[in-house]
Each structure stands twice: as structure tokens, then as C-alpha cells.
Amino acid sequence: MRKVTILGATGSVGRSTLDLIGRNRDRFQVLALTAGRDVAGLAELAREFRPERAVIAEESLLGALREALAGTGIKANAGAEAIEEAAASGADLTMAAIVGTAGLRPVMRALEGGNTVALANKEALVSAGALMMEAATASGAQMLPVDSEHNAIFQCFDRARPDSVRRIIVTASGGPFRTWPIERMRAATPAEAVAHPNWSMGAKISVDSATLMNKGLELIEAFHLFPVSAEALEVVVHPQSVIHSLVEYVDGSVLAQLGAPDMRVPIAHVLAWPERMETPCERLDLVAIGALDFEAPDLQRFPALALARQALADGGAKPAILNAANEIGVAAFLEGRIGFLDIAALVGEVLSSYSPAAPSSIDEVLEIDREARRAATQVLGKFVH
Numbered sequence: 579m580r581k582v583t584i585l586g587a588t589g590s591v592g593r594s595t596l597d598l599i600g601r602n603r604d605r606f607q608v609l610a611l612t613a614g615r616d617v618a619g620l621a622e623l624a625r626e627f628r629p630e631r632a633v634i635a636e637e638s639l640l641g642a643l644r645e646a647l648a649g650t651g652i653k654a655n656a657g658a659e660a661i662e663e664a665a666a667s668g669a670d671l672t673m674a675a676i677v678g679t680a681g682l683r684p685v686m687r688a689l690e691g692g693n694t695v696a697l698a699n700k701e702a703l704v705s706a707g708a709l710m711m712e713a714a715t716a717s718g719a720q721m722l723p724v725d726s727e728h729n730a731i732f733q734c735f736d737r738a739r740p741d742s743v744r745r746i747i748v749t750a751s752g753g754p755f756r757t758w759p760i761e762r763m764r765a766a767t768p769a770e771a772v773a774h775p776n777w778s779m780g781a782k783i784s785v786d787s788a789t790l791m792n793k794g795l796e797l798i799e800a801f802h803l804f805p806v807s808a809e810a811l812e813v814v815v816h817p818q819s820v821i822h823s824l825v826e827y828v829d830g831s832v833l834a835q836l837g838a839p840d841m842r843v844p845i846a847h848v849l850a851w852p853e854r855m856e857t858p859c860e861r862l863d864l865v866a867i868g869a870l871d872f873e874a875p876d877l878q879r880f881p882a883l884a885l886a887r888q889a890l891a892d893g894g895a896k897p898a899i900l901n902a903a904n905e906i907g908v909a910a911f912l913e914g915r916i917g918f919l920d921i922a923a924l925v926g927e928v929l930s931s932y933s934p935a936a937p938s939s940i941d942e943v944l945e946i947d948r949e950a951r952r953a954a955t956q957v958l959g960k961f962v963h
Contacts, residue, residue, distance in 0.1 A: 579604075579606065579607050580606050580607070580670045580671060580849075581606075581607050581608075581609045581668070581669045581671075582599065582606050582608055582609060582669055582670065582671050582672075582673065582849075583608075583609045583610040583611075583629075583665065583667055583669035583671075583672045583673070583688075584596065584608070584610070584611050584612070584672075584673045585664065585665055585672065585674050585675060585676045585681065585684050585688075586612065586613065586614075586673075586674075586675035586676040586677065586681070586698075586699075587611040587612060587613055587620060587675075588613040588614075588616040588619035588620055588623065589675055589677065590841065591673070591675035591698045591724065591841060591845065592611075592613075592623075592673065592675050593623075594841050594842050594845050595673050595675070595845050595849065596608075596623060596626075596627060597842065598842055598845060598846050598849060598857065599627065600626070600627070601856075602855060602856075605850075605855070606849070608627040608628065608629040609629055609667055609668070609669045610629050610631045610632070610633065610664040610667050610669070611624055611627070611631075611632050611633070612633040612634070612635070612661050612664050612676070612684075613632075613633075613634055613635065614634070614635045614636065614676075614680070615634070615635065615636045615639060617634055617639050617642045617643050617646060618646070620632055620634060620643065621643060621646035621647055624647060624650070624652050625650060628650070628652065629652060630652070630653060630667075631652065631653040631654070631655060631664060631667070632652055632653070632655075633654075633655045633656065633657075633660045633661050633664050634654075635657070635658065635680065636656065637656045637657045638656075639656060640654065640655070640656035640657075658680070661676075661684050662683050664684070665684035665685070665687040665691075666687040666688065666691050668691065668693070669688075669693060670693055670694060671693065671694045671695075671696055671849065672688040672691075672693065672694070672695050672696065673696045673698065673724070673845075673848075674688060674695055674696065674697050674698060674702065675698040675699065675724075676699055677699070677780075678699075678905070679705065679902075679943075679944060679947050681699035681701060681702060682699075682701060682702060682705065682940055682943060682944065683940055685697070685699055685702040685710065686702075686706075686709070686710065686713055688719070689710060689713040689714045689717060689719045689721070690713055690716075690717050690719075691717065692717035692719050693719060693720075694719065694720045694721075694851075695714075695720070695721050695722070696722045696723075696724050696845075696848040696849070697721055697722065697723055697724055697725075698724035700725070700795050700796075700799065701901060703798065703799040703802045704795050704798050704799060704897050704898070704900070704901045705897060705898035705901050705902075705943050705946075706898070706937065706940060707798065707799070707801070707802035707897070708802070708936075709937070709938075709939070709943070710802070711802050721803070722848040722851055723803055723844075723848075724844055724848055725796065725799070725844070726822045726823075726839075726841065726843070726844050727748050727749065727796050727800075727822055728796065728799060728800060728803055728823070729822070729835075729844035729847055729848065730822035730823035730824075730834070730835035730844075731748075731800060731803070731804060731823045731825060732803075733835045733847065734823070734824065734833035734834065734835055735825050736825075736827075740804070740805040740806070742827050742828050742829075743804075743806060743810070743825055743826070743827060743828070744810065744826045744827060744828050745806075745811075745812055745825070745826040746800055746804060746806055746810060746811050746812070746823070746825055746826075747823060747824040747825070747826065747832075748793060748796050748797060748800060748811065748812065748813050748814070748823050749813075749814055749815075749816040749819070749821050749822060749823055749824070750787075750790060750792075750793045750813055750814070750815050750816065750875065751774070751787065751815070751816065751817055751818075751819045752790075752815040752816075752873075752875075753774065753775075753788040753789075753790065754770060754771065754773050754774060754775055754788055755770075755771070755788055755879075755918075756815065756817060758879075760879050760919070763879060763918055763919060764917060764919050765917070765918075766788075766917075768781070768785070768911060768912045768914065771784065771785045771911070771918060772784040772788075772912075774787055774788075775817070781912055782905070782908050782909075782912070785908045785911060785912065785921070786904070788918070789880060789882040789918070789922060790813075790880040790882050790883040791882035791883070791885075791886060791904055791921075791922070791925075793875070793883055793886075794882055794883045794885065794886020794887060794889075794890075794900075795886060795900075795901065797811045797887065797890060798886060798889070798890050798897050801890055808887075808891060813875050813883060814873070814874070815872065815873045815874065815875050816871065816872050817871055818867060818869075818870055818871065820836050820837070820838075820839075820862065820867060820870060821834045821835070821836050821870065822834075822835050822836070823835065837859075838860040838861070838862055840857075840859040840860065842857050842858070843859050846859075880922075881922045881923075882904070882921070882922040882925065885922060885926055885929060886900060889929060893936070894934075894935065894936035895933070895934045895935065895936055895937055895946045896929060896933075898937065898943055898946045898947055898950065899928060899929055899932055899946065899950040900929060901947070902928075902947045902948075902950035902951045902954065903924060903928035903929065903950055903951075903953070903954040905951070906924070906951055906954035906955060906958065907920065907921035907922075907924040907925055907954065907958075908921060910924075910958055910961075910962070915958070915961075915962050915963065916958070916961040916962060916963065917961070917963070920961040923961065924954060924957055924958065924961055925954075927957050927960075928950060928953050928957055931953060931957075932950055932953045934946055934949070
């Protein structure tokens with residue numbers, strides 16, 4: 579019986595995790611569940627899965643959570659510190675699915691505990707990758723990637739012989755604007771940007787997919803997760819989203835992980851690792867798919883990918899600045915305040931104007947994040963329509 583804590587239980591990754599746990603109750607025990615503000619959702623999940631504790635991030639909602647869990651015996655807590663305590667509660671596996679920099683401290687606490695962390699929080703490695711990996715090494719924690727691309731690499735990468743790997747190839751769907759001319763992209767609406775052709779995702783990550791910033795962030799994550807150089811990381815556009823990533827070896831062999839575009843596939847892999855477990859996911863039918871297409875990313879129409887590559891090459895605080903500025907740009911686009919192409923332009927301007935020293939603690943990462951957001955907000959005025 580594996581004890582599991584889920585940070586961000588009411589989001590899509592958290593709910594998909596619990597869907598799989600619910601189908602395998604003899605294999606898993608839920609230790610703790612957390613959420614940001616969704617009291618009703620958290621209480622519903624807690625009543626179904628009976629964790630020892632349920633934690634809501636918004637402290638003003640503690641009373642509502644306690645009322646919703648009255649008579650269950652489940653301990654209700656609230657606040658950032660309580661979420662960190664849940665992350666350090668001694669679970670065999672902690673699913674880190676809190677969105678944004680709010681997940682940084684909980685992920686660090688989980689890594690410091692020395693157990694397995696299933697990582698679905700991009701910001702942990704993009705903004706604080708070196709610090710996170712140092713913590714995992716120091717405690718002996720095992721970090722398992724949940725993103726479909728990194729999980730695919732994990733399944734194909736020979737960790738015993740990393741020197742035998744020549745390249746890691748991260749696949750990108752290309753998003754909804756893959757074939758659009760740049761003038762049409764200039765006038766793209768938020769509704770068009772979030773209409774992803776293959777995946778069902780939230781608005782922010784869907785826009786990141788449309789700009790290809792998500793692939794840039796994934797390159798930074800892959801750099802920290804796998805012992806390869808930045809030059810050995812590549813992106814290939816693969817519209818069908820059937821091959822989730824590939825690993826090329828020095829002898830010319832290329833291993834790829836294929837599967838239906840369903841996040842329960844990589845989640846099931848990390849839940850059961852190093853074993854396997856059944857899922858209700860659609861089975862891959864290669865005959866029905868018929869063809870798999872590939873093309874190089876167009877950096878003229880999708881400059882965000884080039885910005886991310888440069889941030890990775892520069893290192894230090896640059897990836898954290900990239901991430902923070904991008905969040906400000908995406909939010910402004912979704913609000914209709916700036917154009918689609920302005921997102922990358924905004925990020926580029928902030929990256930060129932703000933260059934602090936490399937962070938040596940999570941506190942410093944969060945300060946860099948705050949300052950980058952302030953800088954991005956100031957620059958925003960140049961792009962507002």
C-alpha cells in the first residue's frame with residue numbers, strides 16, 4: 579500500500595491522479611490533499627478518498643472547509659505553511675501539481691523529505707531547477723516527471739549509461755496556429771489561442787502551447803532532469819501528439835514513447851513506477867492514425883522558443899525571469915489587453931532589461947519572480963492596445 583499526498587488535488591492533474599487511485603484502491607492510501615480556493619471540490623474529494631488531512635491555501639476559507647468535513651475525522655488546515663507541512667507529511671509519493679510559484683516551497687519540502695516526488699509543477703524546475711536538483715541529491719529523493727514529454731524521455735533514457743545518449747528530442751504539437759501566417763497570428767484572439775487541437779488544458783498552458791513557450795520551458799526542465807548538455811536538447815513539431823518525446827543514442831538508435839494524448843498515461847507510470855498499472859485510457863491504433871508528421875519549429879513565427887533557449891544558455895536567474903514575464907504577458911493577452919505576438923515581445927524586453935545574480939535560495943527565486951513581474955507590468959504599457 580503506497581501512501582500518496584496530492585498537492586493541487588482539484589486541478590486536472592490532481593483529479594486524474596485520484597481517478598487512477600480510485601480504480602486501484604488496494605494499492606494506494608491517500609495521506610493528504612491540498613487545493614487553492616476550491617473548498618467544495620477539496621471537500622468532495624476528501625470525503626471520497628478519506629485522507630488524514632485536507633488543506634486549503636486561502637486561510638479565510640478554513641471555516642468553510644471544516645464545516646464541509648464535519649464528522650469525517652479528517653483534519654482541516656489552511657495557509658501556505660499548512661500546505662508545506664502536508665508536502666512534508668511522509669508520503670511515499672507526493673504528486674506536486676500546484677500551479678505557479680506557489681508550488682516552489684511545497685516541492686522543496688517534499689524533496690527534502692527524501693521520498694518520491696512526482697513533478698507536474700513546471701515552475702519548480704524552470705525557476706529553481708539547480709536548487710531543486712541539489713535538494714533531491716542531498717536527501718536521496720527520487721524525482722519522477724509527470725509532463726507527458728518528460729515522462730516519455732524518462733521511459734526511454736538509459737539512466738545507467740547517460741554518456742550513450744546523443745540527443746533528446748522533445749515533440750511539440752505546434753498548437754492551433756502551426757500553419758497560420760504571421761499576419762493572421764497578429765490578430766489571433768484568446769478564444770482561438772486556447773482551442774488546442776489535441777489536448778484539453780487550462781487557458782494559460784494552452785496559450786503557452788500556441789506560442790511554443792511551453793516547449794521552451796520544457797527544454798529548461800529537461801536540462802535539469804536529465805544529464806545532457808543544453809545543445810543536446812531539440813524540439814520537433816509533431817502535429818498528431820502521438821510520439822511524446824524521443825531519445826537518440828550514439829549508435830544511431832532512437833527510442834520513442836507513444837501513447838494517446840491522455841495525462842493519465844504518464845500519471846499512471848509515476849504512480850506505479852517501477853511497475854506498471856492498468857488505465858482506462860484509449861489504446862493507440864496506429865492503423866487508424868495512418869501517418870505521423872514532423873517539421874522543424876519556425877522561430878520567426880514562434881520567437882518564444884528562441885527566447886527560452888537563450889534563457890537556458892544564459893542560466894542563473896534568466897529562466898525565472900522568462901517564466902514570470904511570460905505569465906504577465908499571457909494574462910494580459912487573455913484579458914484582451916495585448917496582442918498574441920506581443921507576449922514574446924514583452925518577455926524579450928524584460929529579459930534584456932533585468933539581470934540579477936543567480937538565486938541561492940527559494941526566497942531569492944521568489945524575489946526575482948516578483949521583481950520580474952513588476953518589470954513586465956511596467957513594460958506592458960508599450961503593448962496595450
